[in-house]
């Protein structure tokens with residue numbers, strides 16, 4: 279499985295803002311949006327482009343656009359904070375939605391919402407979720423997508439735990455990961471260490 283850690287001074291600066299416990303909800307959302315811009319930029323680096331002739335004010339030349347724009351799928355709640363920024367970068371993208379809440383005791387994801395196109399064959403999919411912790415939510419999400427025919431999924435996570443990366447790898451699902459950091463470990467409560475806490479709470483306040 280391809281895991282690309284976008285280790286750039288600006289990604290690390292935004293991630294540090296998000297990690298800092300003193301960062302308030304508004305500043306956290308702003309840093310998440312800026313980091314999303316950089317992760318989407320990396321995620322589309324190898325995207326197929328279509329050529330089309332264009333005229334500049336001076337001459338005729340070749341223009342480019344994404345040949346097959348991805349479906350963007352934020353995983354609610356926390357992924358919602360990445361959705362708008364991703365859509366600004368790829369305005370022609372369609373967007374689907376999945377809502378999951380992780381049970382704090384069992385750490386199992388409980389689905390509560392799903393709104394997706396029926397047929398995802400030949401559609402690249404970008405799943406947007408700030409956190410890959412145990413990997414349970416991401417595996418659940420990608421299974422829903424593959425049941426609809428998806429075969430090319432990119433998990434865009436600001437932060438990952440090694441346990442979540444391993445679980446995704448062992449799942450054998452067709453996924454690659456783009457992240458700003460693979461942290462040290464999960465703690466006994468299923469939080470990433472050092473991590474940034476609960477991304478949903480830090481964006482929107484506690485449930």
Ligand code: PRP
Pocket residue numbers: 353354355356357378379380381385387407408409410411412413414415416442468476477478479
């Ligand atoms: C968090 C996070 C991921 C999930 C990661 O969401 O945004 O979706 O947990 O954990 P996992 O890899 O162990 O499954 P949460 O369920 O807390 O919901 P929220 O986004 O509504 O806060």
